[in-house]
Amino acid sequence: MKRDLGLHLKAFNLGKTLFSIGFALFLGAIFLLFLKASPSQVYGVMFDKAFKSFDLVLRRAMVLMMAGLAVAIPMKSGMFNMGGEGQIIAGGLTAAIVGGMDLGLPGGIHMLFALLCAMLVGMLLAGFSALLSLKRNVSEVISTIMMNNILAYIVTWLVMNPFRGSEFSPQTKKVLETARIKGFPEVEFSWGLIFAVVLCMLTWFFLEKTPKGLELKAAGLNPVASRYQGINTARMGRWGMLLGGIAASLGGAFEVLGGAYVYTDDSFLQYGFDGIAIAFMASNNPIGIIITSIFMAMIRIGSLVVSRKTGVSTSFVSVFQGLIITLLVVPSFSDSIFTFFKRIFSRKQKMGEVLA
């Protein structure tokens, strides 16, 4: 039932990932010129801030890696998970609620239990959309977008009313010591970052080196041929979505248990959508996602000071996210640019050889 729609489902290519990052910066520069701002100044301020607080960047990249996986895994199986936004806040809130309750569990176990609960919530949310898509033919894009809107309101209500932990701001109770993910001295990020990187690598291993991973990819690449080979493409799509939902909710949980120690309303704004750009820039490759999510986190953290120092609104980030998504998904378009640059590069090399 799922179909090849000309999506970018190619193998990992470091050159392409780096190229897409450079391309994104180039497009951003053009957009900044339109705004009569100097790209060198804006980028200078941005990357200066990003490198100065690189631990903050890594903490953000931890969540974004999971947000990227939440898009990439379903995409490999032929589904488009737009629901990262909702799944992240649901996972984060669940982790905060479970982590804030005194369950009498020893440290570590309490944390694992909180993570497990968050995973379950993410799985249910993504599973719901997958079910609608596979059983009732409801586009998962629409249903996940609707779920994002619904979850945003419901989570706000939950934080404001039953689980409110502070009189002064919309946030939950602090996560107990037993449920916290251990941090490192003097830096912002915690073991959650290591978990996220390991999960990216495991995902890569699963997709590239195991038979089930191959089936999942095949279902997305060519559903008709896969069905002839006896692959249950519907089940693969469902699994892709479930894994995506788990990844997204874990991202939220990592940040709550290992960074903020509290869930605040609106604390995960735009993370899910960043995940879409991250996955596209990495051509949905989990290893590439590690690189592109650090890049996106640098831009996000750097852009916090951009509006104060240069007067350009931080939202310019989402413009070039849009440009990245659009331009990188059109294979004939991006490939022609890529090969164009490659040809120039190799010609220069050849000329160098001739001259030498």
Place this chain on the structure above:
Amino acid sequence: MTGFLSMFQSSVRIMLPLLFAAMGVMLSARVGFINMSMEGGMLGSAFVAVAIDMVTGSAWIGQLGAILFGIVYFMCLGFFVIRYKGNHVVCSLGFNFIASGATIVLMSAVFGGTGYSPYVSKLPQLNLPLFGLQSINFFAAIAIIAVILWLMKKTVFGLQINAIGENTAAADSLGIPIDRYKFFIMIMTGVLAGMGGSELALGQMGFFAKNMTSSTGFLAYSAVVFAGFKPSLTILTTFVLAFFDAFQMRAQTFTSIPSEFLLTLPYVITIIALVLSNSKKKPAMLGKIYIRDQG
């Protein structure tokens, strides 16, 4: 009874932008294009409408600007999905990001403030019998729907458009200039997006707020799927969605249900509607990329 009437009237008000958007989505779907970019198109049009209105002081010129912007927006999108055969959903969503980000960035440049634009002059407001206070676009909507229904049901052009959506290869073999027709539909979609955005900003609100369309474009898509991609039924389904939106606004004043839950109502109804509707009735080539067989 008056309460019921006023709820009907506010439903119609909410319905108008949704109806313009849904008609655009329906037309695009008829040539096989999954249009999830109504959101961005409307948002951009609303921004352009308010900005031009502020500069010129005329809501009419603002509306015209919005329509022109809609056309340019969907021509650009068409360039990617028709000419370069990109994935419809992803390109649409990418364009939504661009529209959402660009309007916020440009807001601080054009309007100075961060969240809202200043109030600008609105389109003429009429007090109609039965339908109550509506903007002049109420009549534009009736006219546009009449034209679309006539076009789709009574003309050869409408049949050819349907043929493209149902079986592009067959339409191609009949010598229908597919890409030209698709671009023509994109222009019509752009006009409708412009009307929708302008009705929202200049017909009703009188200002621009960031992300003011709040998923109207996606609700429009759902309304079209719910209507089984039929133009006449789309009118009904958009009214149903608008009615629930009006109902939740009203209900906030007289029930003790938290407003957060009431606000989810349009989205919940959308999901239920999509589950109930038989989306197998969609045009056969919806979302598929057609590449002419060169053999």
